[in-house]
Amino acid sequence: xxxxxxxxxxxxxxxxxxxxxxxxxxxxxxxxxxxxxxxxxxxxxxxxxxxxxxxxxxxxxxxxxxxxxxxxxxxxxxxxxxxxxxxxxxxxxxxxxxxxxxxxxxxxxxxxxxxxxxxxxxxxxxxxxxxxxxxxxxxxxxxxxxxxxxxxxxxxxxxxxxxxxxxxxxxxxxxxxxxxxxxx
Amino acid sequence: xxxxxxxxxxxxxxxxxxxxxxxxxxxxxxxxxxxxxxxxxxxxxxxxxxxxxxxxxxxxxxxxxxxxxxxxxxxxxxxxxxxxxxxxxxxxxxxxxxxxxxxxxxxxxxxxxxxxxxxxxxxxxxxxxxxxxxxxxxxxxxxxxxxxxxxxxxxxxxxxxxxxxxxxxxxxxxxxxxxxxxxx
DNA sequence: CTAGATTGTCTAGCAGTGCTAGCATCAAGG
DNA sequence: CCTTGATGCTAGCACTGCTAGACAATCTAG
Numbered sequence: 001x002x003x004x005x006x007x008x009x010x011x012x013x014x015x016x017x018x019x020x021x022x023x024x025x026x027x028x029x030x031x032x033x034x035x036x037x038x039x040x041x042x043x044x045x046x047x048x049x050x051x052x053x054x055x056x057x058x059x060x061x062x063x064x065x066x067x068x069x070x071x072x073x074x075x076x077x078x079x080x081x082x083x084x085x086x087x088x089x090x091x092x093x094x095x096x097x098x099x100x101x102x103x104x105x106x107x108x109x110x111x112x113x114x115x116x117x118x119x120x121x122x123x124x125x126x127x128x129x130x131x132x133x134x135x136x137x138x139x140x141x142x143x144x145x146x147x148x149x150x151x152x153x154x155x156x157x158x159x160x161x162x163x164x165x166x167x168x169x170x171x172x173x174x175x176x177x178x179x180x181x182x183x184x
Numbered sequence: 185x186x187x188x189x190x191x192x193x194x195x196x197x198x199x200x201x202x203x204x205x206x207x208x209x210x211x212x213x214x215x216x217x218x219x220x221x222x223x224x225x226x227x228x229x230x231x232x233x234x235x236x237x238x239x240x241x242x243x244x245x246x247x248x249x250x251x252x253x254x255x256x257x258x259x260x261x262x263x264x265x266x267x268x269x270x271x272x273x274x275x276x277x278x279x280x281x282x283x284x285x286x287x288x289x290x291x292x293x294x295x296x297x298x299x300x301x302x303x304x305x306x307x308x309x310x311x312x313x314x315x316x317x318x319x320x321x322x323x324x325x326x327x328x329x330x331x332x333x334x335x336x337x338x339x340x341x342x343x344x345x346x347x348x349x350x351x352x353x354x355x356x357x358x359x360x361x362x363x364x365x366x367x368x
Numbered sequence: 369c370t371a372g373a374t375t376g377t378c379t380a381g382c383a384g385t386g387c388t389a390g391c392a393t394c395a396a397g398g
Numbered sequence: 399c400c401t402t403g404a405t406g407c408t409a410g411c412a413c414t415g416c417t418a419g420a421c422a423a424t425c426t427a428g
Contacts, residue, residue, distance in 0.1 A: 036386060046407055115349035145357050148350050156340030165299035166332050173329045174336065184368045220415060230378055241415065
């Protein structure tokens with residue numbers, strides 16, 4: 001039945017349109033200004049349509065987050081293959097800097113996504129595994145913990161960079177120093 | 185004129201009441217649920233009274249943040265005197281864990297407070313200086329950058345702990361590993 | 369002691385928020 | 399052609415931050 005599948009395709013496309021638009025809106029005006037009315041207007045539908053695709057506004061941000069974490073993982077993977085842990089770190093911070101709203105959706109906004117548990121969404125586990133693979137060569141005993149420490153250090157820099165709480169001129173120096181010390 | 189000063193005293197007391205109440209409310213229900221109506225009801229005044237003391241809701245959170253950063257600095261100072269950088273780190277993470285809403289007001293919420301510039305509020309500069317004093321013995325060349333790196337690493341752990349994105353069982357192990365590597 | 373000015377406080381209201389109930393419209397199937 | 403079910407809309411609720419304007423309490427000056 002082409003009818004059925006055409007409908008489904010249309011639905012999926014609209015869902016994607018909502019997600020893309022939410023993401024663009026968030027990147028340009030911040031999540032705080034992404035309201036159901038504005039988003040609905042931007043996709044040229046009425047508000048209730050959004051709720052036909054997502055439980056609520058937070059679910060939209062969560063969906064953007066899942067998209068984003070896959071991109072982030074991919075960026076880390078290619079970087080690591082090319083330049084090891086230092087390149088991975090730069091890729092991480094670069095992604096956060098280039099897509100602040102997406103990064104916020106993944107790691108800052110309160111979310112229902114579960115982290116660090118067996119039932120976490122697999123994109124999250126993949127991202128963690130990618131960092132783990134990066135630090136593994138430098139782990140003496142406990143790679144899990146080193147992964148968490150390294151990730152936290154990156155996350156701290158990413159967020160404090162973003163909220164302009166660190167000197168912008170020294171972004172690179174901070175990555176270098178972190179790598180130097182943690183891989184000593 | 186005792187009249188004048190009595191008024192001023194009453195005003196200051198009320199300002200303090202608002203601040204204390206906002207802080208308690210934030211710690212118990214989160215900043216998202218600290219609304220002008222709820223806060224006004226809690227201090228037993230009407231909403232406009234709040235605006236007689238603070239420009240807006242964000243200014244209240246900023247005031248709480250400034251209070252909090254002074255406490256945090258004090259905690260780091262006594263800890264450092266007793267147990268060096270490791271104790272300082274534990275004090276930092278302990279404060280963040282014990283006062284999540286205050287910590288959020290200081291370092292996570294978007295704020296007008298300026299960081300890392302000459303015109304930053306002095307409590308913020310003091311806090312930074314305290315961390316700097318802690319890492320100084322381990323800085324080979326650039327203590328400023330090491331301070332930022334160390335602070336970011338702590339901040340990352342603090343926030344990811346708080347949002348339950350790290351294994352709660354390994355909080356201590358993460359601090360230990362961070363100290364071991366960064367002071368090597 | 370009274371008149372006027374200042375200060376403090378409240379009620380009521382505006383514009384905007386997330387979200388939903390209920391009605392209209394339209395495409396597909398019998 | 400009519401029925402049925404999906405699809406989308408308008409309108410509305412309860413909430414948000416914030417403010418204008420009225421009223422009362424208090425202090426100042428004559």
